[in-house]
Amino acid sequence: MTAQNPAPKVLISDALSPAAVQIFKDRGIEVTFDPNLGKDKDKLAAIIGEYDGLAIRSATKATAKLLEAAKNLKVIGRAGIGVDNVEIPAATARGIIVMNTPFGNSITTAEHAIAMMFALARQIPAADTSTQAGKWEKNRFMGVEITAKTLGLIGCGNIGSIVAERGIGLKMRVIAFDPYLSAERAVQLGVEKVELEDLLKRADFITLHVPMTAMTKNILSAENLAKTKKGVRIINCARGGLVDEAALAELIKSGHVAGAAFDVFSVEPAETNPLFGLENVVCTPHLGASTNEAQENVALQVAEQMSDYLLKGAITNAVNFPSISAEEAPRIKPFVALAEKLGSFLGQLTEAPVKGIRIEYEGAVAHLNLKAISAAAITGVLRPFLPEINMVNAAMIAKEKGIVVEELTREVAGNLESVIRIVVEAEDMPRHASGTVFQDGKPRIVEIRDIQVDAEFAPHMLYVRNADKPGFIGQFGSLLGEAGVNVATFSLGRDKPGGDAICYVAVDEPISDALLDKIHEIPMVKRARRLRF
Numbered sequence: 001m002t003a004q005n006p007a008p009k010v011l012i013s014d015a016l017s018p019a020a021v022q023i024f025k026d027r028g029i030e031v032t033f034d035p036n037l038g039k040d041k042d043k044l045a046a047i048i049g050e051y052d053g054l055a056i057r058s059a060t061k062a063t064a065k066l067l068e069a070a071k072n073l074k075v076i077g078r079a080g081i082g083v084d085n086v087e088i089p090a091a092t093a094r095g096i097i098v099m100n101t102p103f104g105n106s107i108t109t110a111e112h113a114i115a116m117m118f119a120l121a122r123q124i125p126a127a128d129t130s131t132q133a134g135k136w137e138k139n140r141f142m143g144v145e146i147t148a149k150t151l152g153l154i155g156c157g158n159i160g161s162i163v164a165e166r167g168i169g170l171k172m173r174v175i176a177f178d179p180y181l182s183a184e185r186a187v188q189l190g191v192e193k194v195e196l197e198d199l200l201k202r203a204d205f206i207t208l209h210v211p212m213t214a215m216t217k218n219i220l221s222a223e224n225l226a227k228t229k230k231g232v233r234i235i236n237c238a239r240g241g242l243v244d245e246a247a248l249a250e251l252i253k254s255g256h257v258a259g260a261a262f263d264v265f266s267v268e269p270a271e272t273n274p275l276f277g278l279e280n281v282v283c284t285p286h287l288g289a290s291t292n293e294a295q296e297n298v299a300l301q302v303a304e305q306m307s308d309y310l311l312k313g314a315i316t317n318a319v320n321f322p323s324i325s326a327e328e329a330p331r332i333k334p335f336v337a338l339a340e341k342l343g344s345f346l347g348q349l350t351e352a353p354v355k356g357i358r359i360e361y362e363g364a365v366a367h368l369n370l371k372a373i374s375a376a377a378i379t380g381v382l383r384p385f386l387p388e389i390n391m392v393n394a395a396m397i398a399k400e401k402g403i404v405v406e407e408l409t410r411e412v413a414g415n416l417e418s419v420i421r422i423v424v425e426a427e428d429m430p431r432h433a434s435g436t437v438f439q440d441g442k443p444r445i446v447e448i449r450d451i452q453v454d455a456e457f458a459p460h461m462l463y464v465r466n467a468d469k470p471g472f473i474g475q476f477g478s479l480l481g482e483a484g485v486n487v488a489t490f491s492l493g494r495d496k497p498g499g500d501a502i503c504y505v506a507v508d509e510p511i512s513d514a515l516l517d518k519i520h521e522i523p524m525v526k527r528a529r530r531l532r533f
């Protein structure tokens with residue numbers, strides 16, 4: 001890493017496996033490992049501004065308030081599945097990628113749910129306490145068999161499916177409520193897909209495996225709990241807040257529910273809870289993912305994913321941006337730069353509100369992963385009006401502003417290998433320009449207003465639209481020379497002799513207001529605009 005391009009910095013603020021620290025170090029990333037920091041939100045807010053990446057489990061709460069202080073943050077990596085401890089809209093609005101590790105702890109969590117089911121069926125924790133207290137209460141702990149019982153899954157995704165397979169292996173009848181479970185997948189798993197009402201009526205054991213969303217919050221409400229079969233046992237290894245804990249406690253006390261095993265609670269860390277202290281209640285402190293194997297998996301995976309993003313721009317398992325594989329990233333990168341610059345060119349020329357952006361992909365580029373390239377184009381167009389926009393929040397911002405974004409692909413790009421053409425529909429008029437990337441990987445602009453040009457993008461540029469008449473170039477060149485402005489590249493084009501012409505110039509110094517005024521005074525000049533890239 002050079003002084004201009006220092007090593008990215010990552011903060012690990014929860015108890016991740018130390019394997020993650022090594023991966024970051026091996027990849028040349030500076031890493032701070034402070035596993036208790038997540039619990040101290042003020043201390044975390046005081047230092048988060050220094051970091052490019054934040055690696056967490058569930059103790060760190062990445063709230064909108066914390067993210068406000070995270071001025072340099074580019075990526076949050078959740079070593080685990082649930083991202084409900086991250087305010088995703090706030091992260092997206094700040095252009096922060098949020099990644100999780102969707103499979104690394106699934107088996108472990110499914111095994112915990114099964115362990116909880118056995119613990120409940122045979123009251124193992126209470127029997128253990130009693131036995132170790134020397135009581136030998138053989139008659140107190142009468143259990144139930146699991147074989148031939150109905151296991152009701154609420155949510156049959158990665159973890160739910162593993163629980164289903166284990167349940168079938170234990171000779172249970174497995175039924176599942178999951179609106180997104182396809183009929184084919186249900187058949188493949190050997191589960192019966194049912195409606196929630198049916199599941200509530202039939203299940204002897206209910207186990208939850210849904211994420212916490214507006215739809216699933218309180219899915220086992222007091223009303224739904226009352227519809228369950230008498231003697232049901234309920235297992236929650238998904239998220240606190242999916243079940244009305246107070247209502248469940250009442251149903252356990254009344255004997256309607258035979259027991260509950262909870263790993264997750266509506267308030268965590270759970271110091272008090274309506275379920276605590278009841279007979280036939282088994283509790284663990286959010287241990288679902290806590291095995292050596294799972295923690296090693298998720299720590300390695302999150303560290304690799306975050307490093308790939310910070311170092312190469314590859315995006316895997318982001319919950320707020322489409323994936324870009326490590327192989328795709330280098331191929332996409334030059335087109336991301338082209339789309340951003342081309343969009344920026346048009347955005348800087350646009351003075352009226354933008355209504356629509358059409359991005360046309362021609363030739364080889366049309367076969368790449370276009371989501372990131374389009375996001376870059378939108379970013380370029382809108383940044384002159386919205387300085388905070390970036391690739392992660394671009395699509396969301398365009399939607400919020402009612403800007404219609406269209407993508408179009410064509411197989412051929414004339415005599416070039418790939419062309420990106422952007423059309424910006426503004427309230428005054430449409431504007432368009434095209435660009436390409438040559439062998440050297442540098443983006444070039446090849447068409448403006450249907451006039452062919454061939455120019456690179458430079459930090460300081462000047463765009464002039466003029467009448468194609470003799471004398472313009474002389475006057476224009478003299479003005480630049482007199483002002484001591486050195487021209488780096490000069491590109492000209494016209495629609496027809498004596499028609500409309502454009503001139504696109506890269507200069508070494510910024511153009512002053514006074515010089516711009518003088519350029520406007522050249523009689524042939526229709527419009528002159530300074531551009532920054």
Ligand SMILES: NC(=O)C1=CN([C@@H]2O[C@H](COP(=O)(O)OP(=O)(O)OC[C@H]3O[C@@H](n4cnc5c(N)ncnc54)[C@H](O)[C@@H]3O)[C@@H](O)[C@H]2O)C=CC1
Nearest residue numbers: 081082155156157158159178180210211215237238288289
């Ligand atoms: N206790 C622990 O330590 C752990 C808890 N978890 C929790 O388990 C959850 C599930 O994890 P995965 O199975 O990997 O997620 P997943 O995304 O593979 O599966 C979730 C399933 O829920 C279904 N679903 C979504 N909304 C639903 C609704 N309204 N009603 C019924 N089904 C609905 C989806 O269709 C999907 O099939 C995570 O979101 C996380 O909150 C995950 C890992 C460890």
Ligand SMILES: O=C(O)CCC(=O)C(=O)O
Nearest residue numbers: 057058080081082289290
């Ligand atoms: O990191 C943990 O221990 C919790 C895991 C979890 O809840 C998840 O992955 O969703």
